[in-house]
Amino acid sequence: MSEGKRPGGLTALAVINFIFAAMGLLGILGLATFLAFSQMEDGGNPDMQKMKEEFAKSGLTVTIVVLLLAISVLTTLLEILSGIGYLLQKKFLGRLLGNMYAVVAIGTSLAMAIWGPQTQGGGFTVGTIFGLVYPVLTLLLLNTTFKEDFIN
Amino acid sequence: MSFRELQLRHLRLISLYGARYVIRGGAGLVYIMLVLSCGLITAHIILLPVEQEAKEKTGVELTDKEMLDHLVEVARPAVQWMLGGKTKNERPVMERSAGNEKEDPEIRWAAYLLDEKPALLSAVILIMFYFTPFLVALGSFNQYSGDIQSKGLRYQLLRTSRTNIYFGRFLAAVFYTVFVNAILIIIIVLYLGLKLDIYAWSALARWGLWGILALIAVSIPYIAFCGWISSMIDSPFGSMTISSIVISAIPLFALFGRATWKPASSICYALPWGIQNYILHPDWTWVLGSLAACGGYTILFLLLGHHHFTKRDL
Numbered sequence: 001m002s003e004g005k006r007p008g009g010l011t012a013l014a015v016i017n018f019i020f021a022a023m024g025l026l027g028i029l030g031l032a033t034f035l036a037f038s039q040m041e042d043g044g045n046p047d048m049q050k051m052k053e054e055f056a057k058s059g060l061t062v063t064i065v066v067l068l069l070a071i072s073v074l075t076t077l078l079e080i081l082s083g084i085g086y087l088l089q090k091k092f093l094g095r096l097l098g099n100m101y102a103v104v105a106i107g108t109s110l111a112m113a114i115w116g117p118q119t120q121g122g123g124f125t126v127g128t129i130f131g132l133v134y135p136v137l138t139l140l141l142l143n144t145t146f147k148e149d150f151i152n
Numbered sequence: 153m154s155f156r157e158l159q160l161r162h163l164r165l166i167s168l169y170g171a172r173y174v175i176r177g178g179a180g181l182v183y184i185m186l187v188l189s190c191g192l193i194t195a196h197i198i199l200l201p202v203e204q205e206a207k208e209k210t211g212v213e214l215t216d217k218e219m220l221d222h223l224v225e226v227a228r229p230a231v232q233w234m235l236g237g238k239t240k241n242e243r244p245v246m247e248r249s250a251g252n253e254k255e256d257p258e259i260r261w262a263a264y265l266l267d268e269k270p271a272l273l274s275a276v277i278l279i280m281f282y283f284t285p286f287l288v289a290l291g292s293f294n295q296y297s298g299d300i301q302s303k304g305l306r307y308q309l310l311r312t313s314r315t316n317i318y319f320g321r322f323l324a325a326v327f328y329t330v331f332v333n334a335i336l337i338i339i340i341v342l343y344l345g346l347k348l349d350i351y352a353w354s355a356l357a358r359w360g361l362w363g364i365l366a367l368i369a370v371s372i373p374y375i376a377f378c379g380w381i382s383s384m385i386d387s388p389f390g391s392m393t394i395s396s397i398v399i400s401a402i403p404l405f406a407l408f409g410r411a412t413w414k415p416a417s418s419i420c421y422a423l424p425w426g427i428q429n430y431i432l433h434p435d436w437t438w439v440l441g442s443l444a445a446c447g448g449y450t451i452l453f454l455l456l457g458h459h460h461f462t463k464r465d466l
Contacts, residue, residue, distance in 0.1 A: 008178030016185065124347065125203060126196035129339060133188050137181070145176055 010086045010146055013098075013138065017083035020134065024076035031069045038062065071108050078104060088152060095150045098142050105135035157313035166312070166320025171327040177298075183291030184332050190287060191336040194279045195343070198272055202348065217350055224266045227275065232262045234278060235429055264434035269359050270351045274432070276340055277363040281428055284367060285374045285399045292325045292378040293392035296461065301386045305466045314462045318383070322454065325375045326368075333367040366431045369442075373424045373449035374399065380457030383464070399423065424449050 037051065039062075078101035085094025109131040113124040174180035202219050235258045265274040296318075299305045308317055341360035345353050378395045385391045403425045409416025420426040430442035 007176050009176045009181050010178075012178035012181045016181075123203075126192055126199055126340075126343060129343065130189065130192040130196065133192070134185065137184070141175070141181070 006087070006089055007146065007149055009141065010089070010149055013141065013146075014083040014086035016134065017079045017086070017101075021076050021079040021083065024072055024079060028069065028072045028076060031065060031072060035062070035065050035069065038065070071104070075101065075104055075108065085150075089150050090152045091150045095142055095147075098138060102135040102139040102142070106132060106139070109135070155315060157315045158319065159312075159316060162312045162316040163320045163323065166316060167323035167327060170321050170324025171331075174324065174328050177294075179291060179294050180328055183287065183328070184335075186290060187287050187332050188336055188339075190283050191276065191280055191340065194283075195272075195276050195340050198275050198279075199343075199348075202272070216348055220271065220350055224271050227271075228262055228266060231266060231275070231278065232256075232258045234282075235261050235265075261432075261434060265432060268434075270344065270356055272344060272348075273340065273351075273356065273359050273363060277337075277366060278429075278432065280336075280367060281370055281432075284370050285423070285425070286396065288329065288371050288374040289378055289395040289399050290392065291329065292375045293382060293395050294388040295321045295325055295379045295382045297382045297385050297391040298388045300383075300466060301388065303466070309466065314466075315458065318379070318458050318461045319454075322376065322379050325379070326372060329371045329375060330364075330368050333371065334364050337364045337367070369431055369446050370424065370428045373446050373453060376450045376453035376457065377423065380453045380460065383457045383461040 040048065078097055081093055082098035082101050085092070085097055088094065109128055112131075113128040116123065175184070201223055202216055265271070265278065296305070299308075305317065337360050341356050344351060345356050377399070378391070381395045381398070382388075382391045385394060402423050403420055406417045406420035406425070409419060418426075424446055427442050427445045430438045431446075433439050433442070
């Protein structure tokens with residue numbers, strides 16, 4: 001293997017990171033919209049009142065939504081930056097931020113499983129395991145298979 | 153054909169190195185992500201009604217077991233259809249009125265999967281049977297074509313024979329597939345055992361182990377088929393495209409062909425589509441027959457691919 005030649009797996013990791021980052025951006029948009037609607041005055045509109053009641057019943061408070069939004073922004077940013085780092089084989093941008101993303105994503109999944117409201121996907125379900133697969137894989141691969149490939 | 157050149161030491165070296173390298177190359181990573189995503193999403197969809205408050209929406213508080221029994225009855229006709237059974241309308245009128253449904257083999261088969269075995273696990277395995285051929289095509293399309301295209305195989309030919317390379321890489325793909333499918337089923341079995349208090353651990357472990365073996369048995373002929381295509385085509389993308397198209401086209405042709413001319417459905421036997429479900433049959437003769445057929449397909453595709461690989465210009 002020639003030194004500096006990027007392995008295909010690292011490229012695949014970067015591409016998957018960008019795909020999840022794109023999905024994360026959509027999630028951020030959704031959360032921001034949700035937050036904006038929850039703060040609006042209903043002005044006597046029955047549909048808006050019903051929506052506010054559903055929001056109140058969902059177990060989500062404004063604090064939780066803001067926290068989810070912040071974590072989503074952080075995770076998405078880490079995915080994009082580490083994806084770029086994988087492509088450029090950078091130690092800080094790729095390996096370190098990639099590990100940070102994995103740790104944050106694993107922590108978020110576990111926190112949602114333990115404290116998340118059931119109505120919003122909380123509790124330990126198969127979905128939790130699904131959310132853990134890619135971060136765990138990233139953590140494993142960055143520290144074993146691709147450990148020596150961050151040369152810049 | 154030069155099977156005399158086969159050396160176990162070379163096979164072991166090539167297969168183990170290939171299995172380790174496949175994730176480094178990218179195809180393995182994509183394959184493991186696809187299989188785990190597919191399997192876990194399937195399990196999530198199947199388990200969601202049992203876990204969530206859907207039970208409250210029926211107006212009655214149900215236990216997990218009662219909800220499961222309710223779901224099994226709802227899913228039974230779909231499972232019978234997947235196993236090749238006739239729907240109620242397709243059944244002849246005399247059969248419908250005479251109450252002969254219990255003698256229908258697909259009904260007995262569905263009862264075996266849903267009542268005698270852990271139904272949730274059976275459903276996941278059965279659905280994965282349908283996804284596995286497509287997933288294998290995406291994981292095993294580049295056994296040879298990438299190195300043929302880059303002329304990298306020439307350097308290996310200085311040290312070993314084409315036969316060892318061909319079978320070594322096939323085994324590497326098999327080992328990796330075994331590993332990934334085992335992880336998937338183990339995750340689902342552990343989840344069912346720890347989270348849902350419905351099935352005994354012994355039943356889950358036995359059926360989970362059989363599920364792993366069944367998924368591997370279904371995967372191996374398709375790995376051999378993809379290896380054959382990969383040995384013929386110099387481009388990995390071309391290999392992936394053709395493998396995927398052939399694997400998906402055959403059941404589609406069988407389905408649509410049956411509508412115009414019933415014997416056309418036999419085209420599904422060009423690949424293991426027509427026999428793979430019988431690995432989950434209650435009757436052992438059908439199971440052994442299906443496994444033997446999968447073995448036969450594997451040997452056929454391996455021989456075809458090996459013949460082509462040893463004759464072509466690398």
